[in-house]
Amino acid sequence: MSERHGGRGGGYRRRYHQRDRDDYDDRRRDFETPDDKLKTAIIKLGEVDPVEEIPRLEQQIRDHVPRNIPIVSEAFRIGVTEQPYKIPFYAALLRLLHNPTELSLPDEMPLGRLVLEDFWKGFQSYLDKLAWRDTRLCIHFFAHLTVAKLISVDSMFALLRSFIAVLDEFGVSNGRAKQAALCAGEGLLVAGAALKEHSASGVDEIINAIQAYADTTTQQKWLVSPATRISSQAIPHDSAVELLEILLSTLTTLNQSDFKETENCIPQPYTLSPDDAAVTSKPYYLPSVLVPPEVIELDSMSPDSGEESQVKKEAWPEFFMRLFPNDVSPNPNSPAGYVVRTALMDIVDIFEVNRKECARLLLEYPKWNLPGTFKPKPGATTTVEPTPGKDWQLESTIIETILGTFLLLPEPTTKSIYYIALITELCKLSPSTVGPAVGKSIRKLYGSLSDGLDVEAARRFAEWFAVHMSNFGFQWVWKEWVPDLTLPVQHPRRAFMRRAVEFEIRLAYHDRILKTLPESMQKPEAYIIAREAPGPAYEYDDPANPHYEAAQAVLNLFRGRAKAEDVIAHLDTLKSTLETSEDGHVNVDSIIRSIVVQSLLHIGSRSFSHFLNAIERYLVLLRNLATGGSSSVSGTGNPEAKADVLTAAAGFWKNNRQMVAIVFDKLMQYQIVDPTDVVAWTFMNGVGVGQLAELGGPMNLSAFEWDLLKGALDKANGRVTIARRKIATLRKEDDDAQARVKARADDTMEVDADPKGEAVPVVENPALSTALKAFSSLTREQKAALSRTLEGFVACLAPSKTEKHANPKARTVITEEAWANRTNWERDEWNAWETWGWYRQFCRAYSPYLRAYATTLETVSFAKFEHEKDEAADLLKMVWNIAIGQEA
Template sequence: MSYDRQYHRGGGGNRRRQHRDDYDDRRREPYESPADKLKNAIIKFGEVDALEELPLIEKQIREFTPRVVSNLSEAFRIAVTEQPFKIPYYAALLRQLHNSTEDASNDDGSSLGKQILEDFWKGFQGYLDQLAWRETRLCIHFFAHLTVAKLISTESMLTLLESFTAVLEEFGVSQGRAKKAAVCAAEGLMIGGPVLKPSSKERVQEIITAIRTYNDNNANPKWLAQPVFKTNPDGGFGNAYDLLDSVLLSLSAFNDSDFLATKSSFCQPYATYPELDSSLFTPFDLPSVLVAPEIIELDSLSAESGEDSHVKKEEWPEYFLHIFENDITPDLESPEGYVVRMGIRDIVDIFEVNRKEAARLLLEYPKWTKPGTFKPKPGAAPEATEGIGWQLESTIIENILGGYLTLPETSHKPIYYISLITELCKLAPSTVGPAVGKSIRRLYSMLGEGLDVEVARRFAEWFAIHMSNFGFQWVWKEWIPDLSLDIQHPKRAFMRRAVEFEIRLAYHDRILKTLPPEMQAPETQTIGEQAPGPNFEYDDPAKPHHDAAQSVLNLLRGRADAKDVIAQLETLKATLESSDDAVVNTDGLVRSIAIQSLLHIGSRSFSHLLNAIERYLPLLRHVAGGSTEAKADILTACAAFWKHNRHMVAIVFDKLMQYQIVDPTDVVGWTFINRAGIRELSESTGPLSLSAFEWDLLKAALDKANGRVMIARRKVTTLRKEDDDARAKAKASGGADGNAMEVDAEVKPDEASAVDNPALTTALKAFASLTREQKSVLSRTLDGFVSCLAPSPSDPNPNPLSRVVISEEGWNDRAAWEKDQWNAWETWGWYRQFCRAFAPYLRNYSTTLFTVSFAKFEGSTDPAAELLKKTWNVATGQE
């Protein structure tokens, strides 16, 4: 059958409909005016060759009529703040537009370039008022380039930079605000230094001194934010660089060279332009500015009193790992290295919304740098082979990983950094792939050498996800010699976690085949002998209580009513208590049978689990019974059932908290005390300690408690606003003359004033209750860490190893550490992460929590107690 004959019937109408749809689609296309086309041309300027395109875009701007300066300045603002690698060329373009001999001046004698700059300044003032720090900083870069191009006066530029160093002297200035202001001032001075220092050496030195003074007075938070550390506060920290430290060292190097390094670090395409005619041109004076203050919630109340408190996200010093040698990737502490790293970081940050575009721009970054900055591609021009010659792909990967491994949390979603590396590998597999492999090997070599436990956890997660995107291909045999290390050594722990994450992303047998035989052996404990699955303790007929469990299981399979299952459990309990073979803890056994049976019918899939929990919520509430012991038994039964799949343990715990069968406090208490049987090495009888898995359980409980408080707070705020609006409306409706002029007749002013809002009253009570729960969870977690790391001699399970591993002698002897020492070291790491990650919440209760948890150490010289208190004080702002 031919195509025409097959579709002949009704074809005409279909074709007409198709043509009509095509017309509608064309009609819906957005109209692009000539002004929009010019704006887009300015934004896209330089995509091929900026220097060759510059006179063309200049001519296009000059010849366009009617001229709308606001449209032109908006294009410059967008380009400068979203394409910072082009800033020197936009400065050159604006410099050309200041040439009055090629442009008809306004009535006031101002050139087109000056008009654009004046309107650009208005946009900058808007960024400053909104505290849009990234846009503000990039505009300062633009102004600094224009100052070197002699379009802006040095006096006004120095005044602008000084307005940012003034922020550093504000009383109680936050870490984040001070850091951003210091970077704005420092980077502006790096670019504009060649003309600013000859203008006033004293003022330049004062700017540097102001930044250094602030940095020197804020050393303690840096100690806690290190990604590579020793537990001893006075120990070394490895190859990790703080942003402000790097800014200062680079700025000092620029200053020591009288800013000659600026020419070798920044592109200056305007440097060869002839001087502007001083009789026709006067440099632009930037108006004086005041950096807007931080927004403070004036209606926030004290959290210690159980009332509303706004929690602001804590901002920490930013540390970046330097994975490779300085001849491979830029050193953050050198002028050229700092400039390159910040340029790459800007691209990563700005293009978070489009990872494919970010990957493309990163690989094209060398065309926006000085020739010779990176190793040239084969066949490059001779002048490109002269210079520093860093490796582009290794530099990009190191910068992305630096952002991904920032503590206590990343600036963007972690998956963005991971997916960006994947996109880079797809665009340039032959060059980016080896750089990724080298990065993995370098990070792996840091395990056991002080790499933070949270960084190691993220490393394992990235490794697994990256492997899943590329067929799980990795040269595992390189790490076979490390199987001789202690079972809890960070390298061994990394192997187990990475394999566990990989299995979650694929399946057991596939991952097993990717491992060498040495790692497949059960005694290495790298991968389980069988796929993760349920472990129903009462499934075997030969085991005790099989029949009892089957009776409950059959009811659940038959979808019996919850009350019938509860009756069966009561009957079972009575039978067990009256039997000759009496069970010591009958209640615990019945709870275990009930919970494991329920999980068994929900073990087929996640949807089966949710259906089972929701159907039998009355049963779960009956089993929990409001008793702490009962809730602990429930958690133990869940952990025992899913002991071969720890991911499911975390999921079930989360659902039990979500449905309020157990509280976050119960999960925290269970994690520190009742977690035996779910660790990789459950036979261990050593001191209490935490692994990454247990930290995940703690974090989930803490996030749940904190999240509930934040939701309740928003609800209270909304209801208060509605209540205030209703009262104001009712008051206004009474009229100024006393007549009843209600808009809503049912709302009476007097009644609105006399009767409380029931919904608001209920919300306030709920908020107070959740706040108490939050405080309890934080207190319980802190107490748990204190008991693990610095127990008193009277504690039944003392942990002397926690004191050994934090000493300099103990750290130097880590090659001889065994399981318990590494466990103690990891627990210290999770305590640090607890204090870092939850610092905003801990600050709300710092006085109460410190008094309760550290009272027993009053006057103590115990090194573990001292380190616990120092970490706490730094995190809560006491030091």
């Protein structure tokens, strides 16, 4: 019976279900209206061969009855803004629609003109909303139509000048200016030939305006360059390129040739048509536009700013890593290189919602570019000759573009996991061609670690490497890096190997990763992988520990789920006992906190749910410990007590740094400790966690300490954001309630009532008052966390004269001369270099928040340097000034 139902019956049901699904698809297609079918056909232009499909699609549009211009223009807008690689072909289609037919009346408006006029309305809406990407892509479309002689050259010049005018606005933000420059510059890149023929001075005006703005961002470029030089502001251009710089280089090159090279880097299918009827008709004159101003925000730290005025991220110059030579991937400073790179970046950006579709489109990109641009696929038969100076490797170009966006500083435009998953999808689609490109990229990035790759970029590189290895069996040729084990233990290459292995263990387990490493990397002295799997380290598990019995008693109370009050009473007794037996110099309170925290974590170490249950069950106990035994839980607590709690937690998970960060986050979430406490603890004790703790040495910030700092700062900033949103919601509810009360009073008012009577009493909203008080408290907490972080960096990087005398090499400024001699650096120099890198990341990543409290923060942190000359202090202040937008 089971065999019949599982075999024949199951197969029958599957076939029957498939037939039903096919019938449903057929019915759904039947329900699709003719307008919908036309819209879909326009959007899917070029599924096989765009050049051959354009005439058929033109005829389909003309034959569509009744004529529906809004549907056609909407399809064009979707195609242009969501499939920008098709823009030249949409321009060719619109040109054909612009041509008159045999059935056209003498004074009839061309169909293409009607579509273009309606398309302009959509562009205007993008501009009004400051949807920069859609606006820029529409400008690409207009530029192609200008070359096709469908749009007036004068009006195209006027459109580009309206964006150039943004660069001259007083106090224009970096993000707004950069986007306006890209709109104007890329429009000129496409339509340059027609514009230069009309007015050479107008072309020079646009290029010079972009150049003038780019020259004002020199210091910002230095702060976000992926190749760190610390004290020298020289930016090496061999390893990375900046977006506006390569745009200007491209425009300059094209301008020198009167933009004749444009046709060698951008498809222009509309020039292939032998019919020039469209040229004789009057071109469309684009209406005048004014780029809307940015929304003027109130004080972003004030609750009055509301949800619409949240702290905006600072828009920095965009540097992209170069991984391959110019004969493998396009030179981004060349016209063809810029076009290819930006086209691939647009695809990656637009198709974030569907990484599988994005991977497919990236590998199909050569279909939309000029023939001969990329090498043909292995085994493919083609009669197209490779274009001199091109013939690039598609997969290497794609990987370089994705990783360049992934490693943008201070952070990528999208979540890091998207870029990692996208590369994985590419490898699955074409493993034989994408795999080697990924391997070469890893080797190139690994080599750049010795050449000053920024610490944040190196951290992301380790994250990507580990996740990518986990998707492909953790197979890597580790033996290539064995010679680097002779480098100092804090050298970036050894630090990378250590982090990558740690991330891999998180994604698998210790023994599996251990087997993938060469024998020399498995040794403890290599400091690549820990001796044992990450796990808890319960200090009081050893009977030889003097506090073993006391800890066991507390542990038994937790196991028996004793009430928090009973545990507190037991601790009071334990304290009296320890004070009697211990030496007077021993801090009994610290011992008790360590016993309680470690015992509680020991109970919760079985799983994450056990950990959360243990924390939530004994919240009263933990808050009592954090307040130094005070009965007041609402107070600010005892800093020493909170530091003890954090130290005990870090000691328990010293072999698993991921769990240290998780426990710290939960302690902040349950308000047992504050973000400021975590920041202070990190600068004082962070070096004592992990494999290198046994080596000792001066305090330095590695990626682990930065993760703790970032978690604390994000927690403080996030609480302020949530509180501001809550206030905005309560105020709206309060206003609505007051309006309803007033409306009811107006309805009941007598006709002959005195209009100057008493006003409707305003009832105070207790929830709003509470929210405002909470916002004020959280703002102080945020300010304290930022201030403590800045003070910690200043103390680390610009120590006092006494500290310098004790360890003269601990915190030195990395001069250009010292950098050139980095092959002789030891651990102290690399420690200083990495700590400087995390200070740069702190300033640039949190610049909007730092700017809000700039006066107070710099007064507190830099006051001691007012009357003394210190090279490190000068560098600290220079980085700070650039981050907050002042002249350095």
